[in-house]
Each structure stands twice: as structure tokens, then as C-alpha cells.
Amino acid sequence: MIEFYVTLAIAVVLSILFLAMWRPQKFLLDFFLKSFATISVIALCAVTLYETGLDVTGILLIVGLVFCMFGDLGLALREFKLQDGDKESEIITMGELAFGIAQIFFILMLALLSDAIALYGLIVGAVFAVGMLVLKKPMKLDFGKCLVPSLIYAFLLASNVGGSLIWMIVGGATLTQILLFAGFACFIISDLILSKIYFGGNRQVWVQQVNYVFYYAAIILLAMSFISF
Numbered sequence: 001m002i003e004f005y006v007t008l009a010i011a012v013v014l015s016i017l018f019l020a021m022w023r024p025q026k027f028l029l030d031f032f033l034k035s036f037a038t039i040s041v042i043a044l045c046a047v048t049l050y051e052t053g054l055d056v057t058g059i060l061l062i063v064g065l066v067f068c069m070f071g072d073l074g075l076a077l078r079e080f081k082l083q084d085g086d087k088e089s090e091i092i093t094m095g096e097l098a099f100g101i102a103q104i105f106f107i108l109m110l111a112l113l114s115d116a117i118a119l120y121g122l123i124v125g126a127v128f129a130v131g132m133l134v135l136k137k138p139m140k141l142d143f144g145k146c147l148v149p150s151l152i153y154a155f156l157l158a159s160n161v162g163g164s165l166i167w168m169i170v171g172g173a174t175l176t177q178i179l180l181f182a183g184f185a186c187f188i189i190s191d192l193i194l195s196k197i198y199f200g201g202n203r204q205v206w207v208q209q210v211n212y213v214f215y216y217a218a219i220i221l222l223a224m225s226f227i228s229f
Contacts, residue, residue, distance in 0.1 A: 004227060007047045011040040011223070015216040019209055031076050037216065038069045045223035052226050057109050061222065064105035068219055071098030089145040092198055096146070096153045103156035106222075110160060110180070114167040121163025128158035141199040150195070157191060160184045176225050183221030190214035 018033040042065050049058040075095035110118035129151045136143060143150050161184045168177040193211040196202045 001051065003047050004044075004051055004224075007040070007044045008220075008224060011037070011044045011220055014040045015220065019212050019216070022209060022212065023205065027076075031073070034076060035073060038072060038219070041216070041219045041223050042066060042069060044220065048224050048227045052228055057112050058226060060105045060109035060112070061226070064102040064109065065219060065223060067098050067102035067105065071095045071102065072215070074098055092146050093149045096149045100149070100153045100156050103153070103160055106160050106184075107156065107163065110163045110167065113176075114163070114171065117170055118160075118163030118167045120166050121159040121161070124162025124165075125155040125157070125159030128162075129155035139196075139200070141195055143199050146199070150199075154191075157184070157188055161188050175228065179221050179225035179227075183218045183225060186214045186218035186221060190218055 014033070014037040018030070018037045021033055022030050042062065045062045045065055049062065052058075072095075074091065077091050107118075107121075110121070132154050133151060161181075164177070164181040164184050168174075168181045171177050190211050193207065193214065197208055197211060
């Protein structure tokens with residue numbers, strides 16, 4: 001277990017370092033620190049799976065986290081401020097594609113872990129996506145060209161939130177179930193904040209830092225979710 005605690009400490013420290021140092025005008029430094037923080041989280045997942053035994057669900061989890069890394073680093077290109085509006089939309093769409101693929105892997109993982117119980121979360125995802133479509137004007141969100149990919153991604157992510165919650169309630173709230181639900185809950189909070197940054201024009205530094213707090217909490221919780229003490 002010592003390897004788990006050491007890797008967890010490294011992932012937390014590197015994530016905090018990135019959050020403390022992050023500034024939108026320091027792109028190269030931010031990209032460097034973000035890369036190391038995200039890789040450390042994937043390493044945490046690998047160590048956790050080594051401790052508990054690797055199976056198909058573990059593979060789906062770690063592959064999903066790798067796609068989260070692709071999405072996160074891809075979206076970081078937006079902060080470079082050398083692209084025009086159309087290019088920015090393309091970067092956001094590519095980021096959502098990578099994160100969407102990650103959520104698909106997570107959906108498959110939850111389906112296997114829960115004997116398909118978590119697939120009821122797809123209903124939650126559909127309701128959430130429709131709610132976003134209806135409420136985008138009251139929430140002052142202008143998705144522009146990113147509307148369709150944003151709704152698809154919202155559906156996938158909310159499906160995991162709903163599915164993990166349903167499985168946790170039905171399954172008796174084991175440690176893995178609690179960590180998975182907490183991770184997906186932090187994920188959706190992060191992305192709700194991100195929608196205000198990308199599509200609502202709220203680009204204050206502290207708002208973006210809060211977004212990163214919830215995002216790194218999400219992936220760390222997911223990475224360690226298979227651990228057993």
C-alpha cells in the first residue's frame with residue numbers, strides 16, 4: 001500500500017502546484033505543470049489497479065483517464081491566445097470529443113461493474129442535456145458552433161453521474177461506489193463552471209482556478225476509486 005500513498009501524495013502535490021501557479025498568460029509553464037499533474041493522476045490509477053488487480057473495468061478506467069488528459073491538454077491550447085474565434089471553437093470541440101470518448105469508456109466501466117444497473121443513468125443524461133438546451137438562454141450561455149458537441153458531452157457526463165448515483169444507492173454505498181460518484185459529481189461541477197467560462201464570458205482567474213480544483217478532485221477520486229483498504 002505504500003506505493004499507493006506515495007503516488008497519491010505526488011498527484012495531490014503536483015495538482016496543487018499547478019493550481020497555485022496557474023495564470024492564463026503563462027501558457028508554457030501552465031502546460032508543463034498541467035502535463036505532470038495529469039500524468040501523476042494516471043500513475044495513481046495504474047498503482048491502484050496494480051494493488052487491487054487489473055481487469056477489464058480497470059483498463060476502461062485508465063483508458064478513460066488518458067482521454068481526459070488528451071482533452072485537458074487540448075483545451076489548454078485555447079489559453080495560448082493566438083487563435084481566432086473559429087479556431088477557438090474547433091479547439092473546444094476537439095476537447096469535448098476527447099472528454100466525450102473518456103465518458104463512453106466510463107459508461108462501459110460502470111455498466112460492467114453494476115451488472116448494467118448504471119445504464120439507467122442514460123435517462124438522467126438525456127434529461128440533463130435537454131435541460132441545458134432549454135436553459136441556455138436564461139443561463140446566458142452562447143454555445144455557438146459548439147452547441148451539438150456540448151449537448152452530447154453533457155449527456156454522456158450526466159449519464160455517469162446518474163449511473164454512479166443509482167448504483168451507489170442500490171449497491172449499498174461501498175467505497176468504490178462512493179469514490180466513483182464523488183468523482184463524477186466533481187466532474188460535472190467542473191464542467192458547469194467551465195461552460196460559464198467558455199460560453200458565458202466569465203474568465204476571471206479565480207473562477208478558472210475553482211474549475212481546476214473540481215476537475216483535479218474528480219480525476220484523482222476516479223483514479224483511486226478501485227482501492228480497497
